[in-house]
Every structure is written in C-alpha cells, then in structure tokens.
Amino acid sequence: MPFNSFEDLRAACQNLPAGSDGAAQAVAHRQDILTKPQGSLGRLETIVAWLARWQGRDMPKLDKVKVIVFAGSHGITAQGVSAYPSEVTVQMVANFAAGGAAINQLARIANAELDVIPLELDRQTGDFTQEPAMNEAEFLAAVSTGYESVGKDIDLICFGEMGIGNTTPAAAIAAGLFGGGAERWTGRGTGVDDAGLKRKIAAIDKGLARHTAQAADPLKLAAALGGRELAAIFGATLAARHLGVPVLLDGFVCSAAVAPLARLHPQGLAHVLAAHVSAEAGHRNLLEAMELSPLLDLGMRLGEGSGACLAINLVRSALECHTGMASFAEAGVSEK
C-alpha cells in the first residue's frame, strides 16, 4: 500500500511535479505558424498546450485513453438522501459489465478503454451523522486502490463514480472545505423531492457539526465525510500527476473528490481540466472555488464519468488540428 498514514499521503500531495514548460512552449510556437489567424482555435489551442505540459511531450499523443469508474456504498443512505435504493449501485456495476450503461456507449465512441473498480460494496461506509464515514486505514486503503489503478503508459484519463447517495458526501466535503453551510452545496442528485432535499441538507449540517475537529485537515475531512469511490478518485488523480497523465474531470461528485488536493497544494489540480459543469446545484460554485473553467455545459447530471468521457472527443479534435494542419510555409499561404 503506497500510503500508511495521513502524513504519508499529505507529503505525496505536497510534492508534485510542475509539468514541462518547454513542451507547452513548443506547442504554442507551432500553433502560431499553422494556417489560421493566430489564436483562432481558442481553447482548442490551450488544451493541446495543457496536454503537452502534463505528458511532457512537444508533440502530445492520445493513443491510449482510459476511463476508470469507481463504485462505493454509502451508510448515509440510511438518512433517506437519494431518490433510488442503495442496491442500484451493485446492479449498475453489473450493467457496466454488460455494456448497458451510458458510460459504455460514451467510452466506445471516444475510443477509450473502460475499467470498473468496485470498492467493498458489501461493506457500507459509516453514516456520517453518527460516526466517521471511514477511519484512517479504510480511507487510505481506498486512496491507495485509486492510486495504483493508474498506469504510466496512459495518455489521458477520466475518472467516474457510481454510488447511490454519493452526492451527499460530495456536498459535505465541498461545504467542509469551502464553507457557506450545506444549503449552498446541496442539490437533488438522482432527483430527490423537496422533503428529500431537506433531509439531505439536515444530514450534511449534522455531519459537519459532528466532525468539526477534522475540518481543518482536508484529508481527515474527506475520511470523515466522504466515500470510498471519492477517496479512490482522489488517489487516482494524485497518481496521474506523479505519472504525467492529464486528467479530464467529471461532475460534482468527482470535483468534490479531488477538492482536497486543491487545498493541499496551490497547483494541485493544474493537470486537471474540468470537462463539464453538471446540472447538480453547487457544481458551478465548486469549479469556481477551484478556479476551473468547464469545457461543456450540457445540463448533464449523471456521473459515471459521462461528462468527462464526452470531452475526450473534444480533446482529440484539438490535437488532430495541431498535428495535422500545415504551416503557412508548407502550404504556401501568405502571412499577415
């Protein structure tokens, strides 16, 4: 196991590579000689520079793109915080294996390999209104599983989650890290009614009050209020940074999962691009709090990594222009 204590993990979060300035500059230089008005591909140009910086390659590639969906089971569901029953998590893992979920279709069309990693689905986390969701060892085990799931040979990676109830721990982490109370961060998830939304807000406020002692430490907070799949996404995003793999970030749950990294290092999420802003209330605020600007805004609120996976083809398009276009000199086109 790569991490045996909060302190081990904290040290790994504070020791992050800066990415290659040279590779990002090589991309910017090539962008300026391609047959288009300078800067006219807008964010497509900065996406390629971002890929280059974090892959450490002057000419980035997207030969091996991966999606990993982590699944977890949540004790907080006892508080009636989801519109669906807890057993849907295991049922959806079977659906992923059979190819019947949204993420299966999106991964196929993005030419991305899909892995699904269930995390102790027969052992729910603690109900954080009553006890910590995870103790230190449980949290570190989930973080370590995520950390070890990322290979060095991957060119771009997306993480997704499946876990009925998990918009509640996500909102709790966001509220714990960025303040403003539960109401500011809590949305309807799978579609709870007004009474369900009230229960959710009350449960989160109760959890925040119970675990105030953990609030000053982003890792302890994520253990007390989080979930195993969120912890794994945190660990996997950290591994991606250490291994030079750029990350596309999915919706509200994934954003909350990686938020502790933003808190532990000022550049902690520099290798992460927000693929979309989800319709879950709180996601827009959360991205703003982490200074991330989403690529897509399509009213999606599914999770599974669906928004991140959809943006793969955008990144592929950006790279295709960069590698395939002719320069002014090559094409004999007059410059300004």
Ligand SMILES: Cc1cc2ncn([C@H]3O[C@H](COP(=O)(O)O)[C@@H](O)[C@H]3O)c2cc1C
């Ligand atoms: C059939 C089905 C498929 C899903 N795929 C992702 N989620 C999403 O919904 C859940 C979070 O919402 P809440 O906090 O309200 O439970 C997570 O499992 C998330 O991945 C799904 C939910 C359902 C019902």
Ligand SMILES: O=C(O)c1cccnc1
């Ligand atoms: O944005 C998300 O991550 C999300 C929203 C609703 C349900 N599950 C996930």
